[in-house]
């Protein structure tokens with residue numbers, strides 16, 4: 001049986017077999033992912049996917065802790081990583097440590113993820129030196145939607161490459177065990193993966209990275225937003241709609257509940 005994955009073990013896989021990652025917010029999903037994934041991310045995408053928010057900016061630390069606890073209950077082997085939500089780590093390295101320590105101690109997860117490049121390097125180093133493994137996140141950073149104004153790909157012209165390469169290098173240098181690289185053109189993903197010493201986990205970043213991650217609900221066809229980089233491995237949304245329609249029909253025609261779903265009186269011996 002596989003042993004519990006650690007941030008250190010994931011870090012050691014640079015350039016090796018691709019690292020398999022997906023997101024989860026609830027115990028039953030985590031239990032299923034655990035059979036196949038090296039890393040399970042409790043993403044702040046939870047705000048959009050489960051709560052109908054139109055960005056991740058409104059997600060709170062309490063939401064991440066509640067969902068983090070649900071996921072660690074289901075994951076026995078994969079490394080569970082929890083997103084630090086917007087506003088809980090950017091102000092100072094002390095703020096970041098205080099909140100990240102809460103996340104790890106209250107959920108039992110093995111690492112946190114935070115978005116940011118060179119400007120967050122000092123914070124990443126502060127956490128890593130104090131016992132908190134950090135997964136970085138550069139390229140497209142959804143918590144900065146109010147600055148970017150959109151979710152389009154980055155690095156599609158060579159002029160955009162410099163800052164993304166230096167951001168990834170700075171976060172690796174600070175001690176991140178791996179870095180998520182989101183929404184970038186393939187040649188930039190190749191460059192970052194080649195130049196940065198820790199594993200690069202791609203999302204919308206080609207198959208040339210050290211691993212891949214997707215939002216599970218996206219790849220299952222359960223969530224409406226469908227960017228170019230998402231491959232749909234199932235159409236669960238359609239299956240759910242069809243099941244609900246059948247249920248409604250059967251309730252209206254009294255075909256549900258049927259005999260086998262109905263309790264009978266106990267047979268009492270005279």
Ligand code: KIV
Nearest residue numbers: 023043044045180215
């Ligand atoms: O919040 C999230 O789900 C993420 C992944 C898509 C990388 O950050």
Ligand code: NA
Nearest residue numbers: 043044045083
């Ligand atoms: Na996220």
